[in-house]
Amino acid sequence: MTEPLLRVDGLAVSYRTRQGSGHVRRTAVEGVSLELGRGEVLALVGESGSGKTTIGQSIIGLLPEGGRVEAGSIELHLAGRPVDLAKLPARAVQELRGRRIALVPQDPGSSLNPVQTIGASVAAPLRIHREDARWRDRDSIRRRVVELLDRVGLDDPERRAGQYPHELSGGMRQRALIAAAIALEPDLIVADEPTSALDVTVQRRILDLLDELRGELGSSVLLITHDLAVAAERADRIAVLRQGALEEAGPAREVLRAPATAYTRTLLADAPALQDVAPRPARAAGPNAAAPLVRVEGLVHEYGHGRDAFRAVDDVAFAIERGTTHALVGESGSGKTTIGRAVAALHAPTAGSIRIGDRDVLAAGGSPWRRDRSIRRLVQLVSQNPYASLDPRRTIAQAIGEPLRNWGPAEGGVRDRAALARRVATALDQVALPADVAHRLPRELSGGQRQRVAIARALIIEPEVVVLDEAVSALDVTVQSQILELLESLQRDLGLTYLFITHDLAVVRRIADSVTVLRRGAAVETGAAERVLLAPEHEYTRALLDAVPAPEWLRPTPADDRRSVDDRRAAHDDLRLEVA
The missing domain is CATH 3.40.50.300 (P-loop containing nucleotide triphosphate hydrolases)
Structure with a gap:
């Protein structure tokens, strides 16, 4: 590993959550230690809830309300000396943010101000850090914005600077966010799922762009992703997280060629791009082949x-x-x-x-x-x-049974409560959900469970x-x-x-x-x-x-x-x- 730029040691983070009539603190990250070398890409991988984004937010000082670093250190090595970001006052962290550490957020659709031009959004870091004499007047900032938009590959950058987010595609908006992130040539770029909302061809162009900029600026990248194929292709080192704890970490090839834990092996086995699954061969023509459904x-x-x-x-x-x-x-x-x-x-x-x-x-x-x-x-x-x-206010049983309630008796609808409950129970069983799910609300289910409910609702008729x-x-x-x-x-x-x-x-x-x-x-x-x-x-x-x-x-x-x-x-x- 090269000289470390970032060293995280024993990081623990908690959130305040409501429980009954009061509040409790829930641990989201527990005892995580990581290192990122200068000019390297470290990928944090894991499922939703594994703590990836929480670690990134802790590093950049943007934990949401109720979030708190409970223990550990976050050392950023600047000019040969470590600075513990976890112990710095909020104002000191804000001074580093944008100038030495930058964020590329996940959703380009919601991360840009809809009533602000692209140029104004890209210029924001330059205006905030006015101590740099180069960006103290409007013309120099405007020229820098156009230069940045051109650097990230947006066509006709002067025109794009005057447009609003809704006038750009998702890939263009993500490029604009990257332009804002590199405006002051930071040492560390935290890229939080920067391509998860993008198509594969746009994803490749954005990841190529980050690689090119890393080579030009010498920046390090903390790449937060749930996609092991992306991590395998782009990262020098990988850290696998699960339920807030570090499962394993090391050079990408070592971790992915010989994973040490069952969880990493499962992530590898489930990544569609990494599965050894040949396309389905054409099925033998059936009796209705001449008349497709x-x-x-x-x-x-x-x-x-x-x-x-x-x-x-x-x-x-x-x-x-x-x-x-x-x-x-x-x-x-x-x-x-x-x-x-x-x-x-x-x-x-x-x-x-x-x-x-x-x-x-x-x-x-x-x-x-x-x-x-x-x-x-x-x-x-x-x-x-x-x-x-x-519907967040309806139970799962009500959601699944709704299509049957909408049909009249002559159309095969079901209004009898006992009969409807039996049909809902059958639908839940078909999608491998336990019967007690019927009485829960959507917020009490995981994303995968909710999608099973949506499938059950479609199948019930x-x-x-x-x-x-x-x-x-x-x-x-x-x-x-x-x-x-x-x-x-x-x-x-x-x-x-x-x-x-x-x-x-x-x-x-x-x-x-x-x-x-x-x-x-x-x-x-x-x-x-x-x-x-x-x-x-x-x-x-x-x-x-x-x-x-x-x-x-x-x-x-x-x-x-x-x-x-x-x-x-x-x-x-x-x-x-x-x-x-």
Whole structure:
């Protein structure tokens, strides 16, 4: 390891939380020790709740209200002497923040002031640290902002400086946040999940940019991520965290080639990009091969009218055989969700046809809410965010049973309380949730449990088709793997047909039978998953595949099959034994 820039020793952090009529302190980080060398990348990896972000916030002095460093030291080595950030007054830490330590936050959508121009946001560190004589007048700050925006690769930086966040894409906004972070050329950059909200191609460009800037500035990077594939590809050293404690740490290759703990082995086994899972081969043609269950033809969807019309979906066609999974893949803005909502009869496209079996989804015309309600029994939607898709005031039983209560007796609805409770219990059992979950509120469940509830709610009216819109993208890799296994088992047991919407080709490789690749509303490639993923014909598909992070030194070989499906299950078993 190079000369240390940052040394964390025995860090303990707690939060004040409400309990009953009073408050208690809950430990979030306990006894964590880390080192980061100059010019290095140290990745903190682990699931949600493992303490990654809390450590980053402690270092930069931005713990939320109620958070407190209880013990330990955070030494930043400046000019050959260590400064303990944990013991510095808040004002002293504020003077270092931006100048010597900088933050690249997770969500570019909420991290920029919506009523402030991009230029003003990037200029903020320069205005705050006015002791530097170079940034004491408006013109010098404006020139520096344009230089920074150009440095992070934004086209026409002068125009971008005058725009507002809503006028930029997610990748552009993240570049603007990086520009603000490097404005004063800090020694340490804390990058907290800087690409988790971005598509794989944009993710690669942002990570490449951080690497380039690190080389130019000589900065060190603390990369906080739940994605072991990203950590493997970008980090010099890795620290694995679990429930606030350090599981193991060391050089990236040592930790990932020979993980010392069951938890790290489980994270490795569950990372889609690192699994030794070949794309599904084409299934043998069944008796209904000539008549797919779902057929979409000539689909067009435009937003706006006349000169202001924007074509979000442009003449897309695909078919899905009964009991199989078809994936829609592409970057944000490619039209995936628009197509999925049309198939689920949640909006009417501008043109085209959608058939499920012998039913025309669009036949009734007009508002989607006025269509034949029986379409809702054929197709259901599971959305991306398990936190926002459930009413926080309703119990899980009420949420799952709602679709049945909405149907009249003639339509197969259930109003009898005992009968409804039995149906809810069956739905919970189908998604492997215990019966006592029925009486809880959503806030009492984890993200993975909430997504299981959303799936149970979709299945309770026994649909034939389920549209899954980025249904696993908001989940940590271990929970994501569990949900994918659940979807596979439900498909086998119930004969479900899935339209699976995602930007992650590593997940597609595991779950899809067929694929349509979308770009700017148009389908650039459609076919069997095995063919599309192993022998892509379009350069855009190849670019998406190339952007999936998976370093060559960690790719499985015939002699190293630890990331096979059987070994993934064994890793989960090891972890359960360790916990017990």
